[in-house]
Amino acid sequence: MNATKRQQIFMRLRETNPAPTTELEYQTHFQLLVAVILSAQATDKSVNLATRKLFAVADTPEKILALGESALSKYIQRIGLYRTKTRNILATCALLLERYCSEVPRTREALEQLPGVGRKTANVILNTAFGKPTIAVDTHIFRVANRTGLAPGKSVLAVEQKLVKVVPREFRQDAHHWLILHGRYICKARKPACSICPIVDLCEFKQKNFPENTDLIPNQHV
Template identity: 70%
Template structure:
């Protein structure tokens, strides 16, 4: 995609949604971290239903440790892979208490050292909790970047690296959210809503849907 088209693409997405953010419900960096870990292969809606019950009871590393793994499972058992996720969250909380005074670290290296936290989750935290211009490539962003021709790549890291190069600095802080929301609600996996797409004319996708 030409640079002028990239600028136009993000200009339009910004006009439609000037202040995008995650759809996960949270009030602290720790709440966001747990929500993101729980959201792997699960919907934000499903995670929010679980954390709405969990966080009033336990929303700090120490409080979740006191719940214990079995206690935590009672709150998150509606989420896919909840057994493995409960184990990771407990281990994550223990590490936060033992090594970070119960606070979420603000560096990629420290975040990725936490159980259940990979590069994508670290990018989400750096961007959404701490305001850094990182781009976390999930399935939605991977699809949109390839379909549109914005940043085609064979794997998520290739797409992330390309987005880092092609997204203009003024849009980088919010690009992650615009692309996720576009993929979730417009450029959907099975049938993209091309007729109502605000960037249809800029997109390189050959199989555009019609009314």
């Protein structure tokens, strides 16, 4: 895919959603960190259902530590891998108190030292909380980048590195949110909604999905 086409893709995505953001609900950097840790292998909807109740009673590292493992696990038990996530969140809270005066650190190195925080989570925090032009590649973004031809790669890291290289600088801050939302609602895994896709004519996917007897491609820009 050439640079002109990539530029047009992000211009279109910006037209449809000028101010994209995460669908996770949070008020503070710490709440975002907890929500992102919980979101691994879970939907944002399930995380929001849990954190609404959790943050109403415990929204700081101190308060979550005070809950303890048993009480915390009850708030998040409907989320996948909740036992591991409970332990990771408590350990992270302890480190935030010990090393960072309860503040979320602002560097990748420090973030990745927190239990339950890998590269993807660190990228989300750096981008959404601190305005860094990072791109967190999840399953949606990995699929969109490969399927469209935007930034093909065989691994999550390869796709991230390619996106950081090829996404025009003016779009890099919001690219993560545009691509994840596009993958979540339009370019879905089993049945992409090509008939309502705003970038369908720019996408290089060979097996586009259109309803039968469709003569025209909706949303095609000319």
